[in-house]
Structures are given as structure tokens and as C-alpha cells.
Amino acid sequence: MSLEKEPADHAGLRHDDDDDNDNDNDNEHKDNSRAAASNDDGDDDPVDSPAVALKTSEILAACTWRDATRLRALAESEGGLLADSLRRAAWPILLGASPPANETKHVDNGDNDDNDDDGLAYTDGSxxxxxxxxxxxxxxxxxxxxxxxxxxxxxxxxxxxxxxxxxxxxxxxxxxxxxxxxxxxxxxxxxxxxxxxxxxxxxxxxxxxxxxxxxxxxxxIRDFMLPSLSATTAQLRLIPDILARADPQLRRHLSSIEPFYALAGTLTMYAHNIERYRDIARLFDVILAREPTFSIYLFAQIVIDRREEIFEIDEPDMLQVILGRVPPELDLDGLIKRAVNLFTNHPPETLRSWHHISSSSVLKTCRDVDASTRQTLEDGHRFFERQVKEIQWQELRMGVRRKMWVYRRPVKYVGAAIMVGFVAFYLRRNPSLVQYIWSLFPGGH
The missing domain is CATH 1.10.8.1310 (Helicase, Ruva Protein; domain 3)
Known part of the structure; x- marks a missing residue:
């Protein structure tokens, strides 16, 4: 069986099983290339391009051998993974899902929009x-x-x-x-x-x-699904650090505003900002292929690309509004290449705010992309619980500091100091006791 044929089954590309002559096989190969080149929102690229046909074969081969390293490179390269018929095979591999036992026997029925429920389910393994x-x-x-x-x-x-x-x-x-x-x-x-x-x-x-x-x-995206936004805002604070290294002048111009302008884009993997299906599917290719931190670098690069427009605006409120709107027309392939270079030249470990990112954050637990594909949902749950405890501890410490400021007069200084030590000792051992003591203060909740 040819290399192209077997992955076509795996990827769910449409082909005709009833005819075995060479002429039909040639037509099948053309149909597969055409399907791969087609954008599912109705905008079609040239379908007979040798480059598209070659890349289609490379994606299919990488899916057959479950070569995640090669798939990541293809997802990052120009055009990404080309079509949904290929993404259906590639995305599970990029996310580390366990393949169904009889995956090579599956044949897509060619109905891209209304898929039947008889498709094979990838699982986490848990x-x-x-x-x-x-x-x-x-x-x-x-x-x-x-x-x-x-x-x-x-x-x-x-x-x-x-x-x-x-x-x-x-x-x-x-x-x-x-x-x-x-x-x-x-x-x-x-x-x-x-x-x-x-x-x-x-x-x-x-x-x-x-x-x-x-x-x-x-x-x-576990950080966004915690009971607090603190992990999300910690991610956003990496953006000023990236700008400080890549474009200090631009960073100074934006020093009066917080990076919350990037919230909608990074929180939704840009799905809230990008209005064309072809573009968001292509952007998902590279976001799934790289570590989660890359999404932050993408937004930083978008800001850098708009530096001339940004320098014309001095009003902080207006800057927040303008920066929160991702330009509707983006050269995605160019943007991705520049963001990759930005990431390479200023990796996360060189950023000041990186040291304030929790060790249980997805930014650090998925720093090694290969290792992260082997994680299970149970691993993720453990990271989640660990991060929740860290957040609770941080919030309580901040609360104690606020109380100390309220009761900062010398006559109460010693009592406040004892209170801080008491809270620190009992925090992880008896949260209910901590809350009780907290309620003894006027206005405490």
C-alpha cells in the first residue's frame, strides 16, 4: 500500500474504495490534494499546486507514523495543516490523545459539515x-x-x-x-x-x-479555568517584559497601561478576535503545535507590528481600546514567523515576570511540548489543585497585609505581627480556623 493511501484512511480523506485501476488511483490522489488545499469557509487556494500536494503527503505521512515533531514543524510552516480533513488526524496527535485501536480502518464519508457519530473517538487514556x-x-x-x-x-x-x-x-x-x-x-x-x-x-x-x-x-488552557483570574493576569504580565526586551521605546510608551488589552485574545486562543474560519483554524494549528506561552508571544508581536499606530495615541484609555482590537486582516504566516523569532530571541526564562509564574501553571508544565503530550487528565487535575492552593495562600497573604496596614498604629503593631505568624503557621493545616480568626477583625469576612 502506498504511503499516501494509508494515511488518507487515517486522516479521513475522501476516496473511492470500489475501483482499483491505476486511473482511479490517480484521480483519488488529485481529489485528496484538492481536499487538502480547500479552505472550509469557501475560499479555495489553487488546488493543483505541487507544493500543496507535497505538503499534503508530508502531513499524511507524519500522521501515519504519529510523528509529532514533524507535525509541529508542518503546522508552523506556511499554510499550516491546510484543511480540516488533515486537522482531524493531526490535532489529536498534537494534543497527545491516545489513538483508537482500529484507526487505520476508518474512512471518512466525505461529509465535512455534518459528521456522523460513527467516527472513532480519540481518548486521553484515562x-x-x-x-x-x-x-x-x-x-x-x-x-x-x-x-x-x-x-x-x-x-x-x-x-x-x-x-x-x-x-x-x-x-x-x-x-x-x-x-x-x-x-x-x-x-x-x-x-x-x-x-x-x-x-x-x-x-x-x-x-x-x-x-x-x-x-x-x-x-x-487550565490557567483560565481556575476559580481566580490571578493566573491569567500573571500570564498577561509577560507581555510588557517581552516588549521591554524587543522594543524598549514601545514598552515605555505603553508603561501607563496594564496589559489587560490582551485578555480576550489570549484567553480565547484568538477565536474571539479572528472572524474568518480559515484564519482561526490555521492559527489553531500553530497554537496547538507549540507550548502555551507562544500565544503570549503572538500577542506581543501583534503589538510590535502596530508600533507606528500606537505611537500616534497618548491617551491610556484609548490605547486599551485600540490594543484590545486585533486587526481583522493579518498576514498570519508572517506573524507566526516573527513571533517564533521573538520567542527564540527572548525565551520565557529571560523575562522578569516568568519567575512569578506558578510551577503548576500550564506555561511551565507544558514547557516541554513532547513531555506534555504524555500527561493525563489526572496529571492536569493534580496541577489544578496545587495551583488553587497557591492562589488561596497568596490571596490570604495579601489580605493579611491589608489588615496590617489598617491596624498599623504602634499600639497594635505587636499584636498584628503575632497575627501574621499565626496565620502563616496554620494556613495549610486549618483553613477554617484561619477564617474564624479573620472574622474577629472589624469588617472581616
Missing amino acids: SSTADGDWKDLPRHRDEDQVQLDVNRSFVHYPSDQSEPELHKRKRELSDLIVEVLRRHPYLCYFQGYHDICQVFLLVLEPAARAPLVARLSVLR
């Missing part, structure tokens, strides 16, 4: 993604907010569907999000999560969606 019907699990506390956001989904794409078809999409999106949250109830939903899941829903077959979104949520 039982939490597969045991029982998720509909029988307890309701997640954030499901009402999920439904509100789902009602606002699919605004920009797909653009060629009827109202009944869009209603079906929204129902599928709601089920996908709720399933992941019910199977992993410790996760906290955030507004914008539906934008990410929307892309996964459009790319993947139904059976593969929940397992892959679960891996993404627990292992790659």
Missing part, C-alpha cells in the same frame, strides 16, 4: 472521559452561563447554513461544553470558552470532540 453517559452526571454550576454564550455563537462562521442547521450546531456546542464540564466539574467555565469549542466542533468528528477539548482544557 477513564474519566469515557465512563457512563455524561447526561447522567450532576449539573455543573456554570451551565446557565454556558447557554447564554452558546446562544451568541456562530456569528461569523459557518456563513452558509440555514436557521435549523445553526440551531443544530448550537445544540451540539452546548452538549460539547457541558459534557466536558460535567466530566471535570472542578473546571470553571469562562466567557469565551465557547469560542474555542466552536472551532473544535467545526473541525472534528463528533466522537473526537469531547476527549480533545477535555485535554485542551485540563492540560493546555
Whole structure:
């Protein structure tokens, strides 16, 4: 069997099994290249390009051999992974999902938009993604907010569907999000999560969606699903440090504002900002291929690319608004290349704020991309719990400092000092006692 043929089965590319003559095999190869070159939002690139055909074969071969290193390089290169028919095979590998036992026997039916539920499910390798019907699990506390956001989904794409078809999409999106949250109830939903899941829903077959979104949520964007935004803001503070190293003049110009302008972009993997399906799918290719920190460098590079526009604005509030709007027309391949260079020239370890990032943050637990693909959902849960405890400790320390400032007069100084030591000693051993003592102070909660 040819190298192109076997991966085509794995990737779910359309082909005809009934004819075995050489002429049909040639036509099949052309059809596969055409499918790979096609953008699923209706904008088609030239389909007979030898370069596209060659890259298609390389992606298929990398998927067959589960060569994640090669896939990452292809995802980063011009055009990314080319088409959803290829992404369906590549994204599970990039996220470290365990392949189905009979994956090479699967043949896509060619219906890219309305995939049937007989697709093979990739799994995490842990039982939490597969045991029982998720509909029988307890309701997640954030499901009402999920439904509100789902009602606002699919605004920009797909653009060629009827109202009944869009209603079906929204129902599928709601089920996908709720399933992941019910199977992993410790996760906290955030507004914008539906934008990410929307892309996964459009790319993947139904059976593969929940397992892959679960891996993404627990292992790659876990910081955003904590009960506090502190880990998210810690990530954003890397942006000024990157600018300080790459463009000190630009950093000084932006010194009056906090980097919260990057929140919507980084929080949603840019799915909230990018309006063309072809572009966001291509951007997801590289974000999934590289470590999570790369998303921060992408936004820093977007800021650097807009330096002339930024220098014309001095009003802090206006800067926040302008920087929060990612330009609608981006040269994605050029942006990715420049962001890669930015990352290479100023790696995370050289940034001052990097030392304030939790060791349990995805930025550090996924620093080694190869190792992170071998992590399980249980590993991610342990990191989550560890980070929650760190956040609680930090918040309590900040609270104690505020109390000390209120009671800073000398007559109470000794008592306040004893209080601080007492809190530090009992923090991890008896949180309820700490809260009781806290309530003894006027205005304490």
C-alpha cells in the first residue's frame, strides 16, 4: 500500500474504495490534494499546486507514523495543516490523545459539515472521559452561563447554513461544553470558552470532540479555568517584559497601561478576535503545535507590528481600546514567523515576570511540548489543585497585609505581627480556623 493511501484512511480523506485501476488511483490522489488545499469557509487556494500536494503527503505521512515533531514543524510552516480533513488526524496527535485501536480502518464519508457519530473517538487514556453517559452526571454550576454564550455563537462562521442547521450546531456546542464540564466539574467555565469549542466542533468528528477539548482544557488552557483570574493576569504580565526586551521605546510608551488589552485574545486562543474560519483554524494549528506561552508571544508581536499606530495615541484609555482590537486582516504566516523569532530571541526564562509564574501553571508544565503530550487528565487535575492552593495562600497573604496596614498604629503593631505568624503557621493545616480568626477583625469576612 502506498504511503499516501494509508494515511488518507487515517486522516479521513475522501476516496473511492470500489475501483482499483491505476486511473482511479490517480484521480483519488488529485481529489485528496484538492481536499487538502480547500479552505472550509469557501475560499479555495489553487488546488493543483505541487507544493500543496507535497505538503499534503508530508502531513499524511507524519500522521501515519504519529510523528509529532514533524507535525509541529508542518503546522508552523506556511499554510499550516491546510484543511480540516488533515486537522482531524493531526490535532489529536498534537494534543497527545491516545489513538483508537482500529484507526487505520476508518474512512471518512466525505461529509465535512455534518459528521456522523460513527467516527472513532480519540481518548486521553484515562477513564474519566469515557465512563457512563455524561447526561447522567450532576449539573455543573456554570451551565446557565454556558447557554447564554452558546446562544451568541456562530456569528461569523459557518456563513452558509440555514436557521435549523445553526440551531443544530448550537445544540451540539452546548452538549460539547457541558459534557466536558460535567466530566471535570472542578473546571470553571469562562466567557469565551465557547469560542474555542466552536472551532473544535467545526473541525472534528463528533466522537473526537469531547476527549480533545477535555485535554485542551485540563492540560493546555487550565490557567483560565481556575476559580481566580490571578493566573491569567500573571500570564498577561509577560507581555510588557517581552516588549521591554524587543522594543524598549514601545514598552515605555505603553508603561501607563496594564496589559489587560490582551485578555480576550489570549484567553480565547484568538477565536474571539479572528472572524474568518480559515484564519482561526490555521492559527489553531500553530497554537496547538507549540507550548502555551507562544500565544503570549503572538500577542506581543501583534503589538510590535502596530508600533507606528500606537505611537500616534497618548491617551491610556484609548490605547486599551485600540490594543484590545486585533486587526481583522493579518498576514498570519508572517506573524507566526516573527513571533517564533521573538520567542527564540527572548525565551520565557529571560523575562522578569516568568519567575512569578506558578510551577503548576500550564506555561511551565507544558514547557516541554513532547513531555506534555504524555500527561493525563489526572496529571492536569493534580496541577489544578496545587495551583488553587497557591492562589488561596497568596490571596490570604495579601489580605493579611491589608489588615496590617489598617491596624498599623504602634499600639497594635505587636499584636498584628503575632497575627501574621499565626496565620502563616496554620494556613495549610486549618483553613477554617484561619477564617474564624479573620472574622474577629472589624469588617472581616
